[in-house]
Amino acid sequence: MNRSREVILAAVRRSLNRGPLGAEREAELRDQIAAHRRNLVPARATSLDHLAQVELFIAMAEAAQATVARVPALADVPETVTRYLASENLPAELVIAPDSSLDDIPWTTRPLLRIRRGRAGKADAVSLTPCFAAIAETGTLMLVSGAHTPTTLNFLPDTHIILVHADQVVATYEDGWDRLREAIHWNATGASELPRTVNFITGPSRTGDIEQRIVLGAHGPRRLHILVVEDRRAGDHGENGG
Amino acid sequence: MQATSRNFAANSRVGLANENLQQALDIMTQRGFPLRRREVVARLPEFEALRERGREIKDHTLAHLDFYLELYEENVVAAGGEVHWARTPEEACQVVLEICRAAGARTVTKGKSMIAEEIGLNDFLEKSGIAPIETDLGEYIIQLRHEPPSHLIAPAMHLVKEQVADTFRAAHRTLDPRRPLIEARELCDEARALLRPQFLAADVGITGANFLVAETGSSIIVTNEGNGDLTQTLPRVHIVLASLEKLVPTFEDAATLLRLLARSATGQEFSSYMTASTGPRRPGDLDGPEAYHVILLDNGRSQMLGGEFADMLRCIRCGACMNHCPVYAAVGGHAYGWVYPGPMGAVLTPSLIGIKEAASLPNASTLCGRCESVCPVKIPLPKMLRHWREREFAQKLAPRVWRNGLSLWAWVAQRPALYHALAGIVSRVLGWAGGPRGRFRSLPFAAGWTGVRDMPAPEGRSFHSLWAERAKTAGRG
Structure with a gap:
């Protein structure tokens, strides 16, 4: 389809009444991109301090029908997860992202929980993953794919549990992209370092396709449960997971 | 699909007499999208200013579209993907078929894609021996009923739940005929259970794109169901179908348009899932497709640039214009007779299939202006409808009585x-x-x-x- 490519680009230029832009203008546009200038960003989250941003994140996530539990430290995660599974009548069985950020969770304190680490299969009912960032303005979780964070964990199981450290909460989508660029040295090495998939997740799966009535659990998870771990605060930049 | 847009008046009479449709339209207008949009917009003081920024981003991108297309292609290739350019629906269908054949595909799952509707992909694939399976709940329902979509984002909005239940009983013959199918919940669960094995078995997954990010070669899809993500994660091959005007320069620009999209469309703060995909699975990845293809469709868009309908290329397909249109609310989406209904359809359809085929659509409006006032990228829809009316008149496509009447009136008015x-x-x-x-x-x-x-x-x-x-x-x- 090489010919189609040339025909389309020529038609675009003809309609714009000009030839190719020229090296100088192209360099300007490339510089504009590299500057990552923000457009208008709503003040809803940016006007708050970090503690209030964490509160906003939780309130917005709950408004999108996610459930949220706050836990003091990673050591408390097994008990909180066990209680959550019991309260929802779910089996005590988890598939967990094989990511090092989750290695320190002391699962042995709950020997009845059956744990597997890897990607999700069709039989997995509950998954637990880290996230890359949590975005306060709409209660959105930002997850990235990778060798230790397979995407199937986010969509196949009926229940998805996501672990968020308080210092992963940022104000806006733009802040999330900035953090990702820092983490992958985006500007230095180019776009190919970008993970295959970046998922923004806001609440559980839903549809309104029948009579505009919202039903949760259309094809993705029916439940989205967020654990906010309060051990790390903004400023202690740690490994983000993923 | 065969357009019946010329028969808008006759199509409308059918819609007006359809009681189920009238009930479904009442549900939408009285407790659905417009109400939810109003509430969510009231919670974001910057919304009006964001509309202006959205307009500027799209106008800037369109004015440099050749540059952003080439940059996008460069970055898709750098990430290990392939870009295919298609001038026409036929070319686009052919590329899909070649990719499917090369992959030895028998079944294809599909996320919701208006471009797939525009190029008539399902019919084409079926004729070629490949079974396309729609996975968006609304698209799945209308695929079973062999109907076109009646709304940009809620393709089955013309149906009431009893009709969906009848459709499911007729299609899902292996299930207990006495099972209860009364609530939306039961219908949704049944579709979920039946589609899950299809997701896992499909060889190729096809999705649309809400945005293409030039800077990184990423495609962005937005869904609430998660069907798009299962469609593009599980099969061996992922094909993205997108038209030229989906380009945006950066993720910052995408962020601004995304703030407008969900609020304008469903009245949500943000859709459940926004996914940016860049190339195929990386070495070491445990899942994801092995091949990633993008098909860039022109189909008349390059001709629209720079002309009096260029503003239409800003459209981000939210559906707000039809949700707020008194004509759409009276006659429903099928009356418009092709893929794109409502005010945006009345402007876009003549550009894509010709004013001759779509002659009566520019008159499917009272020019009340609500569409323009809710458009997230400020497209002057009423103005463009007037442009089409002028062309319809100039090309003598309107009925003779109208034309003579208008000529007489014009003579006197001067x-x-x-x-x-x-x-x-x-x-x-x-x-x-x-x-x-x-x-x-x-x-x-x-x-x-x-x-x-x-x-x-x-x-x-x-x-x-x-x-x-x-x-x-x-x-x-």
Whole structure:
């Protein structure tokens, strides 16, 4: 389809009444991109301090029908997860992202929980993953794919549990992209370092396709449960997971 | 699909007589999208300013579209993907088929894609021996019913739940016929259970794209169901179908448009899932497709650039214009007779299939302006509908009676003295003939109006004569 490519680009230029832009203008546009200038960003989250941003994140996530539990430290995660599974009548069985950020969770304190680490299969009912960032303005979780964070964990199981450290909460989508660029040295090495998939997740799966009535659990998870771990605060930049 | 847009009036009569459709439209307009949009917009003080920024981002991208297309392609290739350019629907279908054949595909799952509708992909694949399976709940329902979508984002919005239940009973013959299928919940669960094995078995997954990010070669999809993500994660091959105008320069630009999209579309703060995909699975990845293809469709868009319909290329397919359109709310989406309904469809369809095929669509509007006032990228839809009306008139596509009537009116209107004299006579005569009731039950040449409602009689004097008198009085005072 090489010919189609040339025909389309020529038609675009003809309609714009000009030839190719020229090296100088192209360099300007490339510089504009590299500057990552923000457009208008709503003040809803940016006007708050970090503690209030964490509160906003939780309130917005709950408004999108996610459930949220706050836990003091990673050591408390097994008990909180066990209680959550019991309260929802779910089996005590988890598939967990094989990511090092989750290695320190002391699962042995709950020997009845059956744990597997890897990607999700069709039989997995509950998954637990880290996230890359949590975005306060709409209660959105930002997850990235990778060798230790397979995407199937986010969509196949009926229940998805996501672990968020308080210092992963940022104000806006733009802040999330900035953090990702820092983490992958985006500007230095180019776009190919970008993970295959970046998922923004806001609440559980839903549809309104029948009579505009919202039903949760259309094809993705029916439940989205967020654990906010309060051990790390903004400023202690740690490994983000993923 | 075969367009029936020329028959808008006849299609509308069918819609007006369809009780299920009327009930579904009432649900949408009374407790659905417009109400939710109003509430969510009220919670974001910057919304109006964001609309202006959204407009600027799209205009900038379109003015440099060749550059952003080439940059996008460069970055898709750098990430290990392939870009295919298609001038026409036929070319695009052919590329899909070649990719499917090369992958040895028998079944294909599909996320919702208006471009797939535009190029008639499902019919084409079926004829070629490949079974496409729609996975968006609304698309799945209309695929079972062999119907086109009736709304941009809620393709089955013309149906009530009893109709969906009947469709499922007829299609899902292996299930217990006595199972309860009353609530939306039960219907949704049944589709979920039946589609899950299809997701896992499909060889190729096809999705659309809400945005293409030039900076990184990423495609962005937005869904609430998560079907798009299962479609593009599980099969070996992922194909993205997108038209040229989906380009945006950066993720910052995408972020601004995303703030507008969900709020304008469903009235949500943000959709459940926004996914940016860049190339195929990386070394070491445990899942994801092994191949990643993008098909860039032109189909008339390069011709729209720079012309009087270029503003239409800003459209981000939110559906707000149809959600707020009194004509759409009365007749439903199928009356528009092709893929894109509502005000955006009335403007876009003539650009894509020709004004001759879509001649009556520009008249499917009262020009009330609600569409433009809610459009997240400020597309002047009423103005463009007027442009199409002018072309329809110039190309003699409108019925002869209309054209003669309009010509006569224009001739008189260009002669102000004659116009005022005639207007004065006509309004006095009608005012007198209207009698004490001040209304007409029937009028010659106006049966189209008086057949369904009374025509109010003029009060006897024209606005112009009152204005002139007022000016005289004011001059004296």
